Amino acid sequence: MNECKQCGTCCRKGGPALHTQDLPLLKEADGIDLTDIVTLRKGEMAYDQPQGAVLPLNEEILKIKGSGGEWTCKFFALSSQVCRIYKNRPLECQKLFCEDPEPLMEIYSKDRISRKDVLPDGHPVLELIEEHDKKCDPIKIAELAAAAVEDWTNSDKIQSDLREMLIFDASIRELVMEKAKLPEESMDFFFGRPLSILIKGYGIIATQNGKSFSLRKL
Known part of the structure; x- marks a missing residue:
């Protein structure tokens, strides 16, 4: 056996x-x-x-x-x-x-x-999850990150798009924690891994500065 x-x-x-x-x-x-x-x-x-x-x-x-x-x-x-x-x-x-x-x-x-x-129908966070998935699509993130890394010096527009996604990702987590009084540890369930972690896997370091982010290539 x-x-x-x-x-x-x-x-x-x-x-x-x-x-x-x-x-x-x-x-x-x-x-x-x-x-x-x-x-x-x-x-x-x-x-x-x-x-x-x-x-x-x-x-x-x-x-x-x-x-x-x-x-x-x-x-x-x-x-x-x-x-x-x-x-x-x-x-x-x-x-x-x-x-x-x-x-x-x-x-x-x-x-x-x-x-x-896992979440029951009508759960208040479900709508936010759908919005987050649309605006912070991992497939799109991978495409943008790859394009930025390939030609970093000429990727200002792409970097701007990535920063907007990072800001939205961080903001929606803060909103849910504040309004729904949910613990920070549960955000990985509701919204997945933070985008700052995802893009690091593609060779980009994101550093949060207040409400914004700065980016640099690994």
Whole structure:
């Protein structure tokens, strides 16, 4: 019988994506909270465990956050190499076994959930999420960033467009925290990773200066 050696290698490669079967875990008092989740939006670059490569996402997914600025699953205790929610771990964690990837492969891209599966109809932030997705589309960000990096000295208009997107992204997070009294830690669920993090992956450093941003190429 295959048994996990609890070496933690899989947990260090990133938290699991969530599936329909995991929805009950989000409703339990001691289960997974929205502050534990990061939304990776369609078009974002993300690590694909079965293929062992960073690829653009074909659909939105929800993942358990990493810890300490890394992708190591936040529920993995580094000191003891133990999962702190093992008895109530998500489906991918149940199926994942490094010596036999087939069970994970069978369910990996099936029944993944998105923010709309978690938030009830009429949730006040849903409309803001749609507006944010339109104005801060990851695919568009990737295109603009690539064009800017290719010819930085002649990309003033592109850089201006990127700054406008960065300002909108930061502003909508501040608005929701202020008006809805939602914790900052939940913004990664509602709006995904900040744009300042996304464009860094394309070779651009964004530094916030009050309500604006300055950009420089890595």
